[in-house]
Amino acid sequence: MRNEISISNKMDWATVAIYMAMLLFGWLNIFAAVYDTDTNNSLFVATFDFGVMPLQMKQFIFIVTSLIIMLIILIVDMRFYETFAYVIFAGIMFLLLLVPLIGKEVAGNKSWLGVGAFGIQPSEFAKFATALAVAKFIGSVGFRMDQVRNQVVLFVLIGIPVMLILLQKDFGTAMVFSVFLLVFYREGQSPFFLLVGIGMAIIFILTLLVKNNWILFAIIGGIWMMVIYLNRKRKFKHLIIITLGAIVLIGTMQSVEIVFSKLPIHHQKRIMVMLNPDSDPTGYGWNVTQSKIAIGSGGFAGKGFLNGTQTKFDFVPEQSTDFIFCTIGEEHGWLGSLLVVGLFMGLLTRLLFIAERQKSRFARSYGYAVASIFFFHFAVNIGMTLGLFPVIGIPLPFFSYGGSSLWAFTVLLFILLKLDAHRGQVLERL
Amino acid sequence: MNEGRKEIVQIIFVFVGVLFTIKLFFVQVLDNRYAELADSNAILREVEYPFRGLITDRNGKLIVYNTPEYDLLITKKDVKELDSAKFCEVFGITIEQLRERFKDYKARKAKKEVSDVKPAIFIRQLSNLDFARIQERIDEFSGFQIQPRTTRAYSTFALANSMGYVSEITKRQLEHDSxxxxxxxxxxxxxxxxxxxxxxxxxxxxxxFKFKDVSGIEKGSFLKGKLDTLSVPGKDLTTTIDIALQEYGERLFKGKVGSLVAIEPSTGEILAIISGPSYDPTLLTGRKFSSNFLTISSDTTKPLFTRPLMAMYPPGSIFKIIQTLIGLEEGVFNYDTRFPCDKSLVNCHNHPSPADLHGAIQYSCNPYFHQAFRRIINQGKSPNTFTDSRIGLDHWRDYVSRFGLGAPLGVDLPSEKGGLIPSSRNYNRIYGEGRWKFSTIYSLSIGQGEMLVTPMQMANLAAILANKGYFYTPHMVKSIKGDQIDPRYRVRHETGIDTAFYTFVTDAMTDAISGTAPRALIPGMTICGKTGTAQNPQGEDHSVFMAFAPKENPKIAIAVYVENAGWGGRAAASIASLMIERYVTGEVKRPALEEYVLKNEFGDRPARTKPAQTVIALE
Known part of the structure; x- marks a missing residue:
């Protein structure tokens, strides 16, 4: 009983409020996305047959189950998560390993494990499991980020799920794990990795955009000389690392052609479409073009709830999952979009704030992992609907339709809130 | 060691949030393009073309009606995986033709005439037969739809020129459409x-307006049909034309260049209006419009030129009637005034001299009207002969304009010309103020010189003579489906000249006919007419005849111009006479005269069909 009371007292209700608001708004939007004047026009449908149930009803069930999961997480002892982090990680990794072997295909995607109509995507749960494992390692006694051995372990920890998920050809979810670089950076890793990581992405795009490679050579060379000059007073080791970065970037540049041609053709197309949306308007550009049309046609205040034409009439593909933001943009306009962006910014800054007030390295780095994962989904998903990123199929947390992702994000978030509620009970170990 | 890092992470988060907010503002608020694209995506705009009004003749006989046609429209962005072999089979075209259509579409797109998001014509005017076959299978081709429309159909070849044609609006017209x-x-x-x-x-x-989904399937009406409008069919026109008379006239005009206008004097209603040569109106409908139009409009005989309203000729001898009426009303001469036939003034043919006014009209004496016109112009209003001529001319012109000359009459047809009756201002411009007098302008006395009249004005003149002094503006439409026609066609225009003088001139005209145009005489009917010859410096003169009949109770007033057919008493008078007989009695009992007209040999030289838009005769 004491436990219960202290939880409700110390719970971060601001985050819970944002979570609830997102669930409600997200659920109504799923209804709007699948709304059909003829066949599917009431929010609640009295059926228990999961096979014929309309999407908004399924999502309602997912939401209810999420709330149950949330309660379970809050009830479980907070020490459980740190203690069993590696076990949970190993368990989920085992499930991931099973997917290519006994998984079933849903909509061309073999990322499901399950029986009958019920199935889960272990890749969604791999995010929180990896976050726990990484946090536990960082929080372990005597951990120092500047030890090469520790860094190798960290990269192995995120490398395992990435490899397993790539086996399922789920490129988007695999990319999510790159955001752990932010956590490592916060916990003391040299900015080298973050900068080189960002630099590689930029160079990759620029190489595809700019025909003349010499310009890029000149740019990299210029930046390298500038950075060397700024760091001239520092240790020789630093200069070597900087030079190494420049070489990696030039290597990236040189290998772009090869890497690009090795990518599956649909990834190549998606990248090209992002660079030039008009290059293939009815093919790979269709998604982005239609998505932008839907969002853009919303105007300042939107067309009104259930009045969107682009989503209702199926012009936007994947409208209830990856492109759910289009429904918001179309029906609620700039104001509605701003509300969603605002909710996410509120959640993210709150999560950073929560992470920073943790007394253990474990809880803090877990907090950073949670914030970073949400950030990555938010940035890539909305960026993709606006044509700012290539089309990468990852959901918008709490808005996109889907049980696994909703449960996984709920677990991810509420483990942090549970840790936060009990932050007073842990010994400082920073 | 890790100082400032949490701020950097925060900055990265906030940066993305701000970036999205700005990008969203651009896409949603500043850029209106997306809203339009969304509408073109989801809103199907079905145009319902109205039926164009029918056109009948004065007796209710249908002349112009509508017939359905079908256009195949393409919405390029919706075309997906077109099976060209199947397409060719269904639409009955070859693969080359299909390629041609796409090439044409591309060209129009380059000219910004069509856009990929809006339906554009792909195959124009499918036949009825095609339609039945295609209708069944159009659903197999996404991005294509059939648009029914109607096109014009004609029950007769006659009246093509004044009826005009209907075609797709040109880009220029669209730009100028206010x-x-x-x-x-x-x-x-x-x-x-x-x-x-x-x-x-x-x-x-x-x-x-209808919603459609991504597959182009209709999803109910947009805004519950609030924006929908029903098509309103065009109004039917009842013309004043007697189509049987018109057809008869066009038959007589076959192979001739010129004009014929017949008017009902008591109302100003145009009974027949012929512009020769004519063309087959069905050529300017349907799929072959463009190529046919090119052929017709580049024809050297100009079938599209509306001669009755746009060709202008000097009136010639016929104008002597007007001179007589003006002189009598002014009192500068009377029935008994005689002038010698002085050929030193103007050339003339041999006839008894000196004639009185009746004789002068009967013999069409040029010197008589030279001297009569001098009395009209120079009435001694000023001691200066130049000033006197100026005052006289403008006074005379006032009279002439009351006969509907010198300005467009206001016929309900486009591009009517007004002819020319010179004023003192015209001569001042040519010769300088005070530098011209009667001897400069004497050609006007016999309808020559700087004087031009359209066939329509000439027919109207015949109507004035038939009415003995007034006319209603000639018009072609009797009623517009219940609506009254323009009230200006019900205004009686007076010439202000005593009726007695009209009786005098029409008597003289009746007598003249037996001398100058015996072919025009109709047994059992008194016809009043006057021949004229419009001199043509480029070839054979134009044959002109103006008449009305029956004299006692005029039913028809007519003017006929046959270009390059020589003397008015032959071609023009014969045609006019046959038309009058046909209209008044309902049948023609002079097959010999018909044959003479149809044979088309009037002049001393074989008829040339060189068109003359404006011929200024030289005296």
């Missing part, structure tokens, strides 16, 4: 009645 009614691909009356009464005939387009 009413904003017309859209690309709309049909519009391009000439003749079709153009003049476009507003009444066209009706109003109906539009239905």
């Amino acid at each position: 009413t904003n009614v017309y859209k690309q691909r709309d049909y519009i009356g391009q000439s003749g009645l079709e153009s003049y009464y476009e507003k009444d005939l066209s009706g109003k387009r109906g539009v239905r």
Whole structure:
């Protein structure tokens, strides 16, 4: 009983409020996305047959189950998560390993494990499991980020799920794990990795955009000389690392052609479409073009709830999952979009704030992992609907339709809130 | 060691949030393009073309009606995986033709005439037969739809020129359309009645807005049909034309260049209006419009030129009638005034001299009217002969204009010309003020010189003589489906000349006919007429005849111009006479004269069909 009371007292209700608001708004939007004047026009449908149930009803069930999961997480002892982090990680990794072997295909995607109509995507749960494992390692006694051995372990920890998920050809979810670089950076890793990581992405795009490679050579060379000059007073080791970065970037540049041609053709197309949306308007550009049309046609205040034409009439593909933001943009306009962006910014800054007030390295780095994962989904998903990123199929947390992702994000978030509620009970170990 | 890092992470988060907010503001608020694209995506705009008004003759006989046609439209962005072999089979075209269509589409797209998001014509005017076959299978081709419309059909070849034609609105017309009614691909009356009464005939387009989904399947009406409009059919026109008379006249005009206008004097209603040569109106409908139009419009005989309203000729001898009436009203001479036939003034032919006024009209004496005209012009209003001539001319011109000359009459057809009756200002411009006098302008006395009249004005003159002093503006439309026609066609225009003088001149004209145009005489009917010859410096003179009949109770007034057919007493008088007989008695009992007209050999030289738009005769 004491436990219960202290939880409700110390719970971060601001985050819970944002979570609830997102669930409600997200659920109504799923209804709007699948709304059909003829066949599917009431929010609640009295059926228990999961096979014929309309999407908004399924999502309602997912939401209810999420709330149950949330309660379970809050009830479980907070020490459980740190203690069993590696076990949970190993368990989920085992499930991931099973997917290519006994998984079933849903909509061309073999990322499901399950029986009958019920199935889960272990890749969604791999995010929180990896976050726990990484946090536990960082929080372990005597951990120092500047030890090469520790860094190798960290990269192995995120490398395992990435490899397993790539086996399922789920490129988007695999990319999510790159955001752990932010956590490592916060916990003391040299900015080298973050900068080189960002630099590689930029160079990759620029190489595809700019025909003349010499310009890029000149740019990299210029930046390298500038950075060397700024760091001239520092240790020789630093200069070597900087030079190494420049070489990696030039290597990236040189290998772009090869890497690009090795990518599956649909990834190549998606990248090209992002660079030039008009290059293939009815093919790979269709998604982005239609998505932008839907969002853009919303105007300042939107067309009104259930009045969107682009989503209702199926012009936007994947409208209830990856492109759910289009429904918001179309029906609620700039104001509605701003509300969603605002909710996410509120959640993210709150999560950073929560992470920073943790007394253990474990809880803090877990907090950073949670914030970073949400950030990555938010940035890539909305960026993709606006044509700012290539089309990468990852959901918008709490808005996109889907049980696994909703449960996984709920677990991810509420483990942090549970840790936060009990932050007073842990010994400082920073 | 890790100082400032949490701020950097925060900055990265906030940066993305701000970036999205700005990008969203650009896409959603500043850029209106997306809203339009969304509409073109999801809103199907179905145009319901109205039926164009029907056109009948004065007896209710249908002349112009509508027949359905079908256009195949393409919405390029919706075309997916077109099976060209199947397409060719269904639409009955070859693969080359299909390629041609796409090439044409590309060219139009380059000219910004069509866009990929809006339906554009792909195959024009499918036949009825094609339609039945295609209708079944059109669903197999996404991005294609069939648009039914109607096109014009004609029950007769006659009246093509004054009826005008209907065709797709040109880009130029669209740009100059201030009413904003017309859209690309709309049909519009391009000439003749079709153009003049476009507003009444066209009706109003109906539009239905419907939702469609990504596969182009209709999903109910947009805004519950609030924006939909029903099409309003165009109004039917009843013309004043007697189509049987018109057809008869066109038969007589076969192989001739010229004009014929017949008017009912008591109302100003145009009974027949012929512009020769004519063309087959069906050529300017349907799929072959463009190529046929090119052929017709480049024809050297100019079938599209509306001669009755646009050709201008000097009136010649016929004008002596007007001179007589003006002189009598002015009192500068009377029935008994005699002038010698002094050939030193103007050339003349041999006849008894000196004649009185009746004789002068009967013999068409040129010197007589030279001297009579001098009395009209120089009435001694000023001691200066130059000033006197100026005052006299302008006074005379006032009279002439009351006969509907020198300005367009206001016929309900486009591009009517006004002819020319010179004023003192015209001569001042040519010779300088005070530098011309009667001897400069004497050619006007016999209808020559700087004087031009259209066949329509000439027919109207015949109507004035028939009415003994007044006319109603000639017009071609009797009623517009219940609506009254323009009240200006019900205004009686007076010439202000004593009726007695008209009786005098019409008597003289009756007598003249037996001398100058014996072919015009109709057994059992008194016809009043006057021959004329419009001199043509480029070849054979034009044959002119003006008449009305029956004399006691005029039913028809007519003017006939046959270009390059020589003397008015032959071709023109014969045609006019046959038309009068046909109209008044309902049948023609002079097959020999018909044959003479149809044989087409009037002059001393074989007839040449060189057109003359404006011929200024030299005296």
